[in-house]
Amino acid sequence: MNIYISIAAMALTTYLVRMLPLTVFRKPIKSRFVRSFLHYVPYACLAAMTFPAILQDTASTLSGVAALAVAVVLAYRNQSLIVVALASSGAAFLAERLLGLPF
Amino acid sequence: MHKQEYTLGVRRGLPVGLGYFSVSFGFGAMAVAKGLTVAQATVISASNLTSAGQFAGLTAIVEHSGLGMLILTQLIINSRYALMSLALSQRMGQEIGLLPRLLIAFFNTDEVFALAMAREHSLTAPFLYGLGLLPIVGWVSGTLLGALAGSVLPGSVRTALGVMLYGMFIAIVIPPAKKEKAVAVTALLGLAFSSLFAWVPALAKAPKGTPIVICTVAAAAICAWLFPVKEEGQ
Numbered sequence: 001m002n003i004y005i006s007i008a009a010m011a012l013t014t015y016l017v018r019m020l021p022l023t024v025f026r027k028p029i030k031s032r033f034v035r036s037f038l039h040y041v042p043y044a045c046l047a048a049m050t051f052p053a054i055l056q057d058t059a060s061t062l063s064g065v066a067a068l069a070v071a072v073v074l075a076y077r078n079q080s081l082i083v084v085a086l087a088s089s090g091a092a093f094l095a096e097r098l099l100g101l102p103f
Numbered sequence: 104m105h106k107q108e109y110t111l112g113v114r115r116g117l118p119v120g121l122g123y124f125s126v127s128f129g130f131g132a133m134a135v136a137k138g139l140t141v142a143q144a145t146v147i148s149a150s151n152l153t154s155a156g157q158f159a160g161l162t163a164i165v166e167h168s169g170l171g172m173l174i175l176t177q178l179i180i181n182s183r184y185a186l187m188s189l190a191l192s193q194r195m196g197q198e199i200g201l202l203p204r205l206l207i208a209f210f211n212t213d214e215v216f217a218l219a220m221a222r223e224h225s226l227t228a229p230f231l232y233g234l235g236l237l238p239i240v241g242w243v244s245g246t247l248l249g250a251l252a253g254s255v256l257p258g259s260v261r262t263a264l265g266v267m268l269y270g271m272f273i274a275i276v277i278p279p280a281k282k283e284k285a286v287a288v289t290a291l292l293g294l295a296f297s298s299l300f301a302w303v304p305a306l307a308k309a310p311k312g313t314p315i316v317i318c319t320v321a322a323a324a325i326c327a328w329l330f331p332v333k334e335e336g337q
Contacts (some may be wrong), residue, residue: 003143009159011171013149014184019208023201026316028189029253036327038186040289044154044322045180045278045294046272048315052301054269057133057231059262071270075277082125085243088270089129093263103259 063095105229112233119214122235124245126154129267131249136261137165138229141250152210152239156181158268159315168312179316187216194219195226204226210235269334285330292322 029035053066071088079087097103104278107262127148134144139161151157162172188211195204205244207228211219215234219226253261300306309317 002209003139003164004146006160006164006170006173007143007147007150008302009174010156010177010180013174013180014151014153014156015209017181018184018188018211018307019205021185022192022195022204022208022211026189028193032215032331033327036330036332037323038183039332041180041183041319041328043276043286043289044326045159045315045319046276047290048297048318048322049155049158050269050276051294052245052298054266056301057265057269058260059259059283064266065142067266067269068273071273071275072111072152075274076281078278079274081122081206081271081274083269084265084274085125085129088273089263089267092266093259096259101259103257 001101040058060099061100062090063101064100067092087095105227108227109228109233112230113236115235116215116217116234116237117185119218120241122214123238124243126268126271127245128249128252129156129264129271130154130161131246131251132253132261132264133249134161135250136247136258136265137161138249139165139250141247141254144250145243145247148198149243152212152242153181153184153269154271161311162315166311168310172310172312172316174311176316179319184211187211187213189325191216191219199226199228199231203231207231207235210239212238214238285326288329289322289326293318297323331332 016072029038051068054068055061058064058067065087067088070091074087130148131141131144134147135141139147147157147160151160156177160173160175163176168176187207191207191211192204199207208262215238218234220229222230249264253264256264276286276290280290296318300309300318306314
């Protein structure tokens, strides 16, 4: 399938989710369950997308563990997004060099 | 008056634009590492403007999960934007007409939404346009440069750059998880479910793209049931 058709479908879906409540459906959501569900969705999906993918996307599981550990510790210490991202990436790179993986 | 509002919006959007630049750099690098072209990666960012949704979409595209699955994934993962748009809509009042709303909807990201809601005065369309400008520029240019860097740098550097995106996701989840037990439980459930799909042989055969939808819905629904959010105004 053409990749641009997929991209268009993604973009249109995302746009409609944002656009319809701004224009058409403008009543507050009454259901407490639905509001709670929507509040938790980002954390559920970000966690599920990160783990265990971070261990599988790196050249070795060990470098994935290094990236994960560094990111968790720095994020726990409230370091900024960019610091956590760069340090985590650097940890994966260093670990792969230490393991003697091909450059 | 309009110009002032616009300029103020642009200034407020600057830090978000810089943040988006660095994060989308990681997205661009990861997209080419997974086999997309520089143009495809950039078009995804320019047309979607969302981190988690794009990442899930990228995975769905490279795994060939099919169009229906791709749309379902986007609906679930981006469902939170409906809540943000509803809240923003209430905040806008009657002053802002249909056409500006159609435009503003395109760039109502988590951070732009937070800045808009934090505005001390009533919202105007020029302020919101200004607010969206640098985040859009940062997100698209970061993706382009990340994809270009990813396509010229050696594989090892590309892999490491792709990890940036995971680092960012971790940095988004952990601080609120420290403050709110329910968020920590949601995240732990999400990663426990996704680990089952990755490591339990029977579940590893699940159709491509379904695990992320199931993990997200299950973890968020369990926590919505266990820890309902406070009623509005409480």
